[in-house]
Amino acid sequence: MTIHTLPVHLPLVDISRFHAGPAERERFISDLRKILHDHGFFYLTGHGVEPQLIADVIANSKRFFALPLEKKLEIEMVKSPHFRGYNRAGYERTRGQQDWREQLDINTESEPVEIGPDTPAWKRLLGPNQWPAALPELKPLLLAYQAEVTRVGIDVLKAIAVALGQPEDAFAQIYEPQPSQLLKIIRYPGRDVAKTDQGVGAHKDGGFVTVLLQDTVPGLRVQTEDGVWLDAPPVPGTFVINTGELLELATNGFVRADVHDVIAPPAGVERFSVAFFLGSRYDATIPVIDLPEELKRNERGVTVDPLNPIFREVGQNHLKSRLRSHPDVARAHHADLLTPEQLAGEAVATAY
Ligand SMILES: O=C(O)CCC(=O)C(=O)O
Numbered sequence: 024m025t026i027h028t029l030p031v032h033l034p035l036v037d038i039s040r041f042h043a044g045p046a047e048r049e050r051f052i053s054d055l056r057k058i059l060h061d062h063g064f065f066y067l068t069g070h071g072v073e074p075q076l077i078a079d080v081i082a083n084s085k086r087f088f089a090l091p092l093e094k095k096l097e098i099e100m101v102k103s104p105h106f107r108g109y110n111r112a113g114y115e116r117t118r119g120q121q122d123w124r125e126q127l128d129i130n131t132e133s134e135p136v137e138i139g140p141d142t143p144a145w146k147r148l149l150g151p152n153q154w155p156a157a158l159p160e161l162k163p164l165l166l167a168y169q170a171e172v173t174r175v176g177i178d179v180l181k182a183i184a185v186a187l188g189q190p191e192d193a194f195a196q197i198y199e200p201q202p203s204q205l206l207k208i209i210r211y212p213g214r215d216v217a218k219t220d221q222g223v224g225a226h227k228d229g230g231f232v233t234v235l236l237q238d239t240v241p242g243l244r245v246q247t248e249d250g251v252w253l254d255a256p257p258v259p260g261t262f263v264i265n266t267g268e269l270l271e272l273a274t275n276g277f278v279r280a281d282v283h284d285v286i287a288p289p290a291g292v293e294r295f296s297v298a299f300f301l302g303s304r305y306d307a308t309i310p311v312i313d314l315p316e317e318l319k320r321n322e323r324g325v326t327v328d329p330l331n332p333i334f335r336e337v338g339q340n341h342l343k344s345r346l347r348s349h350p351d352v353a354r355a356h357h358a359d360l361l362t363p364e365q366l367a368g369e370a371v372a373t374a375y
């Protein structure tokens with residue numbers, strides 16, 4: 024596929040060119056550098072993820088969401104201090120407005136950490152996932168997929184590092200040995216259920232890069248630098264990649280974290296997607312990369328949003344957004360971290 028056949032206004036990046044001979048790699052890097060400055064969103068092809076794995080993930084997400092509600096509620100997120108599990112549609116908000124999507128969140132599968140008075144608060148994010156007893160095949164499948172999209176995300180991140188004039192392992196010091204690997208399977212019900220057109224409200228993603236798999240129904244939109252909203256419909260065989268706040272911070276705004284949202288599907292139609300957020304280690308502090316002079320001239324600075332303060336301490340940043348997104352989990356397990364206002368506030372979830 025070439026860029027000219029793409030039915031959308033966003034660029035297409037063929038990551039296999041990064042692994043081609045030196046001349047092709049050089050051309051690829053120079054194309055990518057231009058794309059990265061102009062867009063925080065692009066389509067990715069040449070990624071090497073087996074089409075069968077992708078098909079199985081979509082098919083089994085649909086089976087998960089089709090389970091009776093009580094089976095899904097057996098693994099409701101409020102049962103996990105580590106913010107893992109299932110959330111019902113309408114239980115999350117973005118900037119105060121209800122989002123209409125149900126989702127299952129997993130992250131790196133690990134043992135919980137013993138929390139003492141001196142343990143950094145972000146260690147509460149570490150722990151086991153919750154898996155549906157009614158669909159045992161979901162666990163091995165999503166863990167295999169999580170490993171694959173981690174590989175893809177790191178490959179893209181290496182290409183981005185080179186495009187920024189850095190060694191390809193420039194970010195490895197903050198993602199090795201264990202990046203954050205949040206994976207969400209998502210279902211957006213039709214507008215008859217949603218009552219509004221907000222699948223998920225306008226937001227930026229927080230990590231290095233997001234690797235997004237869309238099934239067949241459109242709805243994703245991206246806001247460009249000049250404020251225009253572009254549709255980013257599904258293109259078979261591709262992922263949508265978007266660069267997150269972590270890269271915006273690390274490049275002083277040379278790379279953009281674009282605002283995006285999802286419009287709820289029409290009445291009677293449901294939309295499925297699988298979003299993977301590649302982040303750094305939780306104990307990392309985001310560095311500012313010293314870009315080459317010709318790139319530095321195009322740094323924009325970092326956008327400051329008083330409603331969404333960003334910390335360079337990654338674990339603190341991630342915990343902040345999880346506590347805000349899931350106040351039911353926060354109250355059930357982390358009341359000691361909340362302000363009196365948060366404890367007294369409305370028990371609704373707020374995305375991002
Ligand atoms: O479902 C989608 O297509 C995008 C979801 C999204 O932007 C997110 O979960 O951060």
Ligand SMILES: [Fe+2]
Pocket residue numbers: 226227228283
């Ligand atoms: Fe997003």
